[in-house]
Amino acid sequence: MNREPMKIAMHGVTGRMGTNQHFIRSILAIMRQGGVTLSNGDVQPIEPILVGRNEDKLRHLAENVAQEKIGRHIEWTTDLESVLSDDNVDIFFDAASTQLRPEVLKKAMHRGKAVYCEKPIATELDAARELADIAAQTEVKNGAVQDKLWLPGIRKLRMLRDQGFFGDLLSVRAEFGYWVFTGHTADQPAQRPSWNYRSEDGGGMMIDMFCHWEYLIKDLFGPVDRVLAHALTDIPERIDETGRPFPCTADDAAYAIFVLENGVTCQFNSSWTTRVRRDDLLTIQVDGTKGSAVAGLRECWIQNEASTPKPTWNPDVPQPINFYDNWQQIPNNTEYDNAFKIQWELFIRHCADDGDFPWSLVSAAAGVQLAEAGVQSVDQKAWVSLKNTYEKA
Template sequence: MNGVTGRMGYRQHLVRSILAIREQGGLTLSDGSVIWPEPVLVGRNAAKLEQLAHQHGLTQYTTDLDKALEENEIYFDAQVTTARVDALKKAIHRGRHVYTEKPTAESLADALALARAAEARGIKHGVVADKLYLPGLRKLKRLVDSGFFGRILDVRIDFGYWVFEGDWQPAQRPSWNYRAEDGGGIILDMFPHWRYVLDHVIAPVRSVFAHASTHIPQRWDEQNNPYAATADDAVYGVFELEGGIVAQVNSSWTTRVDRTELVTFQVNGTEGSAVAGLRGCRVQHRATTPKPVWNPDLPVSHDFRSQWTELPDNDVYDNGFKTQWEEFLTCVVTGAEYPHNLFAGARGVQLAELGLRSAREGRRLAVEDLA
C-alpha cells in the first residue's frame, strides 16, 4: 500500500478498508474460504511508516518499492498523481495485480498505456470508484433502474466547500492540489468521479463544456510559506449525456456550503424528480408535485423542502471504500472480471483532459468512445 501516510490512503484505504476487513475476521467467500489481507506500508518517510505500523499493530513497512513489489501479490497506489504512472508501470511489469486511486494518470495517453499493459500482462486491475457506493447514489440508481423518473431530462451536481487558504487557518487539502505542475486542479480531481457517476447511474457522457477558474491565486503550504496557486480551484461544467440528457456540474473548493451535504445530485424527469446526497435521497413524484406561482409581491407560501419524501434505507450500507476493496480482492482470488478497471480509469482521465481543453478553448468538445 503506497501512499498510506496521506489523508485518503490512511483514513479510507488502510483504516476503514483493509484494517476493517481484518477486524471482521477477513473476507469470507461463498465457498467458505477466507481472504486475509496482509498490508505492507510503503512510502518515502520511514519514521511516519514506522509510527503508523506501530499504531495499528502492523509489522511490515518499507521505503523500498522495488522490494515490496518482489514480495507481494497486489500493489495499491494512493500517491500524488505525478508519481502514480511510474509506480503502476513497475507493478504491472512485475505481474502484480494493481488497484489505484484516481486519476490514474495526468494524460489520456498514459492512462490508456497503463490499461493496455495491464491487460496484456493478464493481471487484475482496478480503480477506486467510491462515489458509486454512497448510500445516496445507490438509492438514486435504484430509482433510475425502476423507471421512476420516466424520461430523464437533466441532472444537476453541486459539489464543494471552502478550502482555507492556509495563512490564518490550516487548509483541509494538501498544497499540491493547487499546483498544476504537481498534478493538482479540481478538474483532474473531480471530472474522473463525474465520469463514472454519470456513466453508471444516469447515461454515458457524450460532450463536455467547461469553464475553469483559479479564484484564489495565492495560498500557503504546510510550512506556512506562500505559493502561487497555478491550478484550477473551481470548474463549471455542462455535459450532454446519451439521450439528450443535460448535466450541469459545479465543482468548487471556493464555495461556502448551503446544502444538506457537501455534494447533491438532482435528477429531473417527466414522471418525477429526486435529490440525493451522501446518504439520503428525497423524491417528488409527478402526482404530488405542487403548483408554485411566481409572485414577488407576496411572501412565499410553500415550504418546498417539506414537499419531498425521504426514501427508506431498505438495506445495510457499509463504508464504500471497504465494499469496493472487498469486491476487488474477491476478483483477484476467484479470477472474476473486475468492472472498474484501468480502462474505466482512462475514461475518467479522458473527460478531465477534454475538460481542461474545453476551458482553454472556450468550446464544447465531443467525448468519443475509447476503443
C-alpha cells in the same frame, strides 16, 4: 475454509485519504472481520505491507494504529524496489503522487503484480491509455478506485432509477464542494493538501473531480457525448504545510455541462471556493417526468408527480410555498458499509478468481479523458465531443 493470506503492498497511504479510507476503514476493517468471504464460502485473508518515504508516519500506522485496530503490528518499509521485486506480494496498491503513479504501476504490472490505485491514474490521457494497454499485455488483474458508486445516497438514486421512479429522465444537476481555507489565518488552517492547488504537482479541480463525474454519470445515467466547461483559479495564493505562501497554478473551480449520448443534460458545478447552503457537500438532483430526487452522500429525498406543488410567479408577495416541504426522505432499509471497503472487497474477490471487476484501468482512463476534454473545452471556449471514444480510452 481459510486460504493463504493475500499480501497487499500499500504505497502512499500516509496521507489523509490513504490513511482513513484505505488503510483504517478498508484494509484494517477487513482484517478485523477475518478476511473476505468468497462465493463458495471460503475466506480470503489479507496481509498488508505499508510502503512510503516517511518512516515516522509508516511506523505509527503499522505499529500504533494497527495495534489499536487489530491488536498487532504489520510490516512497513521505505524500500519501494524491494516490495516491487517481492514475489510474495500479490497486489500493489498506489495512493501516492499522481504524477509518479504511471511509472510505479508499470513496474508493478511488468513484475506480475495485480494493481489497484487511486484516481486519476495519470494526469494525461496518453499515459492512462498506456497503463491500460500494459494491463492487457501482462494480463494482470487491475482496477482503480471509483468509491462514489457505493455511497448510500448514490445507491438510493440507482435504486430509484431501476424501479422506474423518474419516468423519462430529463436532467441532472450537481453541486459539489466547500470552502477550503487558504491557511493565511493561523486559527483556520487549510483542510486540503497544498499540492491540490499546483498544476505542476498534478493538482486541479478538473483532473481531480471530472474523473469521478465520468464514472458516476456513466453508471447512473449513461455515457457522456460532449462537454462544455469553464474553469478558473479563484484564489491566487495559499499557505502550504510549512507555513509558506505559494502561488496557486491549478483550477480550484470548474463548471461543466455534460450532454449524454441519450440526450440527457447534466450540469456539474465543482468548487473549493464556495460556502455550503445545501443538504450536503455533494448534492445531485435528478428530474424526470414522473418524479425528482435529490441525493447527498448518504441521504436521498424524493418528490413524485402527485406531491409536486404548483407555484406561480409573483415577486410582489412573500413566497407562500416552502419548497422543502412535500419531499420524502428515503429510509435506510439496509446496512451501508464504507464505500472504499466495498470496492476493496470486490477487488480482493476478483484477485481470488471470484468475480469480475469492471472498474479497471480502461474504465479509469475514460475519467482522464473527460478531464482532458474539459481542459480542451476551457482552452478553446467550445464544446468538445467524446463520441465513440470512451471504450477506446
